[in-house]
Amino acid sequence: SYELTQPPSVSVSPGQTARITCSGDALPKQYAYWYQQKPGQAPVLVIYKDSERPSGIPERFSGSSSGTTVTLTISGVQAEDEADYYCQSADSSGTVFGGGTKLTVL
Amino acid sequence: EVQLVESGGGLVQPGGSLRLSCAASGFTFSSYWMSWVRQAPGKGLEWVANIKQDGSEKYYVDSVKGRFTISRDNAKNSLYLQMNSLRAEDTAVYYCARDLTGQWLGFDPWGQGTLVTVSS
Numbered sequence: 001s002y003e004l005t006q007p008p009s010v011s012v013s014p015g016q017t018a019r020i021t022c023s024g025d026a027l028p029k030q031y032a033y034w035y036q037q038k039p040g041q042a043p044v045l046v047i048y049k050d051s052e053r054p055s056g057i058p059e060r061f062s063g064s065s066s067g068t069t070v071t072l073t074i075s076g077v078q079a080e081d082e083a084d085y086y087c088q089s090a091d092s093s094g095t096v097f098g099g100g101t102k103l104t105v106l
Numbered sequence: 107e108v109q110l111v112e113s114g115g116g117l118v119q120p121g122g123s124l125r126l127s128c129a130a131s132g133f134t135f136s137s138y139w140m141s142w143v144r145q146a147p148g149k150g151l152e153w154v155a156n157i158k159q160d161g162s163e164k165y166y167v168d169s170v171k172g173r174f175t176i177s178r179d180n181a182k183n184s185l186y187l188q189m190n191s192l193r194a195e196d197t198a199v200y201y202c203a204r205d206l207t208g209q210w211l212g213f214d215p216w217g218q219g220t221l222v223t224v225s226s
Contacts, residue, residue: 095141098150
C-alpha cells in the first residue's frame with residue numbers, strides 16, 4: 001500500500017525556521033496537504049495543494065514540492081507552533097496520511 | 107460558522123456494535139464528500155471511510171471492510187458510522203471531516219472527535 005514518510009521529530013528554537021519533509025512515490029503526480037494537530041485537539045488544515053495557505057493560517061507557514069518530496073516550512077517559529085504535523089496525499093487506492101512529525105520548540 | 111460535531115462514542119466490549127453520528131452546520135452538507143478518520147491513542151491519523159454527496163459511492167480502509175458502514179442523511183445534515191464486530195484495535199478517537207476537494211484530499215474542518223474504546 002502507498003506510504004508517506006515523515007521524520008518522527010524536528011526541534012527548533014523560537015524564531016528559527018522549521019522544515020518538515022514528507023516523501024512518497026506518488027507525490028510528483030498528486031498534491032500534498034498538511035495538517036497541524038495540537039494535543040487534545042482535532043487536526044487543522046494548514047497547507048493545501050502543496051503550497052496554498054487557507055485563510056486564517058499565518059504567513060509563516062508555507063509549502064513546497066520537489067520530485068517525491070514535499071516540505072512544510074515554518075518561518076520564525078513561535079512557541080504556539082509546537083504540535084504534530086501530518087502530510088496527506090493519495091493514489092489510486094485512496095487517501096493516506098504520513099506518520100506525523102512532532103515539532104518541538106526548544 | 108462551519109462546524110462538525112461527533113457523538114456516539116463510548117466503551118464497548120469486543121464483538122459489540124456502536125453507531126457514531128456527525129452533525130454538520132454552517133455549510134451545504136449535501137454538496138460535499140465526507141470522511142471518517144480515526145486516531146488510536148498516541149498514534150497517527152488513519153482514514154477509515156468516505157461517502158459521496160448523494161451516498162451512491164462509499165469506500166473503506168481494508169481493515170474495516172465488512173464491519174463498518176458509512177451513511178448520511180442530507181435532510182438532517184448528518185453523517186453516520188455503524189461499527190459492528192468491534193475489535194480492540196478499533197479503539198481510537200473518531201473524527202468526521204469535510205472533503206474540500208472531492209478527491210479524498212483536503213479535509214476541513216474536522217469535528218472535535220469522539221472516543222471509542224473496545225475493551226472487556
